[in-house]
Amino acid sequence: MTQDALSRMLAEKDWLMADGATGTTLFNMGLTSGEAPELWNVDQPDNIRALYQGAVDAGSDIFLTNSFGGTAARLKLHDAQSRVGELNRIAAELGREVADKAGRTVIVAGSMGPTGEIMEPMGPLSFDGAVEMFHEQAEALKAGGADVLWVETISAADEYKAAGRAAELAGMPWVGTMSFDTAGRTMMGVTSTDLAALVETIANPPLAFGANCGVGASDLLRTILGFAASGTERPIVAKGNAGIPKYVDGEIEYDGTPALMADYAQLARDCGARIIGGCCGTTPEHLRAMREALETRPKADTKPTLDEIVEKLGAFSSASDGTAHSCALHPPKQRERRGRRRRPE
Amino acid sequence: MADEEDDIILSELDDEELVLQMHDDLYDGLKDEIEEGTQILLGRGWAPYKVLTEALVSGMKVVGDDFRDGILFVPEVLLAANAMKAGMAILKPLLAETGAPTIGRVVIGTVKGDIHDIGQNLVTMMMEGAGFEVKNIGINNPVEDYIAALEEFDADFLGMSALLTTTMPYMKVVIDTLVEEGKRDKYIVLVGGAPLNEEFGKAIGADAYCRDAAVAVETAKALIARKHNQIGA
Numbered sequence: 136m137t138q139d140a141l142s143r144m145l146a147e148k149d150w151l152m153a154d155g156a157t158g159t160t161l162f163n164m165g166l167t168s169g170e171a172p173e174l175w176n177v178d179q180p181d182n183i184r185a186l187y188q189g190a191v192d193a194g195s196d197i198f199l200t201n202s203f204g205g206t207a208a209r210l211k212l213h214d215a216q217s218r219v220g221e222l223n224r225i226a227a228e229l230g231r232e233v234a235d236k237a238g239r240t241v242i243v244a245g246s247m248g249p250t251g252e253i254m255e256p257m258g259p260l261s262f263d264g265a266v267e268m269f270h271e272q273a274e275a276l277k278a279g280g281a282d283v284l285w286v287e288t289i290s291a292a293d294e295y296k297a298a299g300r301a302a303e304l305a306g307m308p309w310v311g312t313m314s315f316d317t318a319g320r321t322m323m324g325v326t327s328t329d330l331a332a333l334v335e336t337i338a339n340p341p342l343a344f345g346a347n348c349g350v351g352a353s354d355l356l357r358t359i360l361g362f363a364a365s366g367t368e369r370p371i372v373a374k375g376n377a378g379i380p381k382y383v384d385g386e387i388e389y390d391g392t393p394a395l396m397a398d399y400a401q402l403a404r405d406c407g408a409r410i411i412g413g414c415c416g417t418t419p420e421h422l423r424a425m426r427e428a429l430e431t432r433p434k435a436d437t438k439p440t441l442d443e444i445v446e447k448l449g450a451f452s453s454a455s456d457g458t459a460h461s462c463a464l465h466p467p468k469q470r471e472r473r474g475r476r477r478r479p480e
Numbered sequence: 481m482a483d484e485e486d487d488i489i490l491s492e493l494d495d496e497e498l499v500l501q502m503h504d505d506l507y508d509g510l511k512d513e514i515e516e517g518t519q520i521l522l523g524r525g526w527a528p529y530k531v532l533t534e535a536l537v538s539g540m541k542v543v544g545d546d547f548r549d550g551i552l553f554v555p556e557v558l559l560a561a562n563a564m565k566a567g568m569a570i571l572k573p574l575l576a577e578t579g580a581p582t583i584g585r586v587v588i589g590t591v592k593g594d595i596h597d598i599g600q601n602l603v604t605m606m607m608e609g610a611g612f613e614v615k616n617i618g619i620n621n622p623v624e625d626y627i628a629a630l631e632e633f634d635a636d637f638l639g640m641s642a643l644l645t646t647t648m649p650y651m652k653v654v655i656d657t658l659v660e661e662g663k664r665d666k667y668i669v670l671v672g673g674a675p676l677n678e679e680f681g682k683a684i685g686a687d688a689y690c691r692d693a694a695v696a697v698e699t700a701k702a703l704i705a706r707k708h709n710q711i712g713a
Contacts, residue, residue: 162646169593169620169647204595212595212619251598257558291555316674317553317692322598324553380645380675389645415645457550 139308140282141242141342144196145370150404150429153374153412154190154198155422157246159389161186161201171213173205176225183226187233191241193422197410198234198241199285202226202276203248206268208260220275227279244285244310245276247298254293262297269301277305286311287347287374290321292333303339310410312347312372315358319456326457327361334369345372348414351379352391352399353448354456356406357441361458363407373408375399377416378449389416393424398447400425405435490517495524499535506539507546509559511566518567528571529580536567537583537611540697544610547694554602557693561609568608582613584704587629588639589617591650596643599673599693603639606693612637612700623657630667636707637700640686642673652684659685668703670696 144151161172164182176183183201190198205223207216215222223245230243250268252260273284284307286298295311302309313321313330320326325333327346334344344367346358355375362371378391391399396413403411411429413421445451490513493501498517505513514536521531543560546552575582586607588600597619604616615633617625630638638658642648651671658664664685671686681689687703690696 158644159646167593169595171595209595251596253558253598253601257555257562318550320553322554324555455550 139342140240141197141244141308141310144240144242145342145409148196149409149434151196151242151410152194152400152422152426152429153244153372153410154195155193155413155417155419156377156415157186157199157201157203159415160189160418171204171210171215172201173203173210173222173226174213174215176201176222176229180225180229183229184233187230189419190422191233191237193419194426195412195422196240196242197244197412198230199244199246199287200226200230200276200279200281201246202272203246203287205247205272205275206250207271208250208252208268209248219271220278223272223275224279227276227281231280242282243280244283245273245279245281245307247272247276247284247286248288249290249294254291254297262293265294265297266300266304269298270304273301273305273307277307281307283307283342284309286341288312288314290314290316290325291323292325292329295330295333296337299337299339299341302341309339309341310343310345310372311341312345312374314348315346315354315456316349318453319354319357319451319458324457327358328365328458331362331365331367334367340369343370343372343410345374345408345410347372347374348376350452351376351449352395353444353451354453356399356402356439356444356448357451357456359403359406359408360438360441361456363438364458370409371407372410372412373403373406374412374414375403376414377418377421380416391416391421393421395448396421397424397428401428401432402439402444402447404429405437405439407438491520495521495526502535503539503542506536506560506563507543509556509563511563514563514567515570518570522570522574527580528574528578532568532571532575532580532611536564536571540564540609540611544606544694544697547692548698554693557609558602558605561605564609565605568611583611584613584636584700585633586612586614586637586639586700587617587626587633587635588614588637588641589621589626589629590619590641590643591647591654592620592622593650594642594644594647595619596641596673599643600639600641603641603672603690603693603696606697607700610697610701612697623654626654627657627661627663630663636668636704638667638669639696640669640671642671642676645675648673648675648680649684651686655685668700668707670699670703672696 202223234241254260289295352375377389502517669686672690678689
């Protein structure tokens with residue numbers, strides 16, 4: 136069996152650079168908030184080509200397609216749930232077009248974001264329902280020529296597994312990252328240690344796993360250290376935001392400079408990440424600085440300490456991230472239960 | 481299968497034991513047990529409002545506190561809120577009959593331009609779990625829709641959510657419009673969403689920024705109590 140393009144590239148190189156922001160970049164091109172970015176695949180294809188080209192020109196080895204909200208559940212909010220096949224396929228086709236004339240290998244990663252629905256038993260979405268929606272999207276991204284599926288910003292373990300199952304049904308390799316935005320955990324309480332263990336239990340495991348978005352560059356690297364501490368052999372992905380959004384004179388700005396993101400990229404590699412990119416607020420200018428840092432600065436022999444991360448990138452948003460090594464310093468108090476309890480069954 | 485020795489027969493517990501057991505069952509998200517316990521207390525002659533406050537709301541407070549302190553996470557909280565709602569469904573018609581006071585009425589929605597709703601859905605579930613009446617008006621709301629819903633629902637609170645840095649400034653548009661129309665003081669305005677912070681909440685003139693759903697519930701309780709005290713004074 137021929138190996139997929141991402142596996143080949145990972146075998147050849149020590150590290151790869153992914154892309155930056157999709158949403159914030161499109162807003163800068165005039166996307167109105169409230170509009171579905173995916174509709175631009177059809178309505179403004181030149182802007183989508185420019186988005187992809189920006190990442191390629193800045194030196195990205197991998198870029199994500201404009202299909203993050205491309206599941207039926209998300210498109211339904213724009214009454215476009217019947218266009219899942221079309222919008223995702225074109226997202227990938229435009230990507231293929233840009234990648235194939237790059238003059239070097241560039242991976243087209245078919246972005247798949249969360250459904251936005253809460254899964255059973257807490258919410259209404261069944262596991263099979265989630266698989267079905269992801270599968271529909273996955274087939275379309277595959278048809279459009281994506282090299283790999285790229286599942287991101289997930290917060291629930293079951294939703295991550297459902298996306299993996301969908302990739303299996305579509306016969307596609309996949310990468311999956313979660314967003315650790317709640318005191319170092321995902322919204323649904325998953326820690327970096329939990330995710331590292333979870334990926335090894337999946338029948339069709341991802342080629343790489345990791346963290347994207349979340350709070351700031353510092354928090355994201357603490358999460359990467361957590362993955363690395365699990366002893367995983369699987370490539371780790373770091374896609375952090377360009378700092379933290381600040382409200383300045385009625386406008387929102389991300390406070391991360393290209394210089395800060397260059398330090399972030401270097402530290403991400405030192406922490407153990409092999410695929411390094413940005414997320415919200417990360418422009419081609421940031422990406423160029425990151426690429427330069429990764430190419431020109433040597434890789435450290437040892438992983439940075441939490442203190443070194445704080446010194447270079449700023450403070451963490453929370454004292455602990457819920458993993459064993461940080462919990463030793465801040466043990467959570469246990470609730471005292473009354474003696475007996477009823478069983479649910 | 482239930483272990484005989486572990487099994488507790490709710491109807492055999494005295495009132496005090498039963499209420500404590502219901503707090504545990506809420507914590508564990510056991511919906512059937514909460515429904516049963518609610519019926520038992522009503523059967524023993526408890527006023528619906530007393531069941532609500534002593535068995536359900538105070539049980540949810542423990543859940544909310546542990547969520548705030550990072551001991552529980554969203555999945556457990558949602559299960560608890562579902563169990564609470566099952567009890568509420570029994571109490572609601574009875575509360576209406578007896579004219580018991582509601583804790584507060586809330587209109588919540590994501591601002592114009594923003595299509596994210598998971599956060600406000602969590603807040604809705606937790607607020608309902610704490611006994612508030614909530615009207616969730618969904619995503620992408622222009623200021624007119626907020627104001628129409630506030631008036632129609634006779635709300636005490638306006639909750640606004642934004643998950644995008646590009647849409648959060650719209651919260652100020654809504655608040656400014658309320659001020660212009662002389663309606664700002666009628667409502668307690670709470671704002672939340674991943675990119676927000678306290679400084680932003682203050683800058684736009686909200687009453688409070690709420691970091692998460694548990695904080696939203698606590699803040700709402702504290703602010704409505706203060707408002708009632710002011711009216712009483």
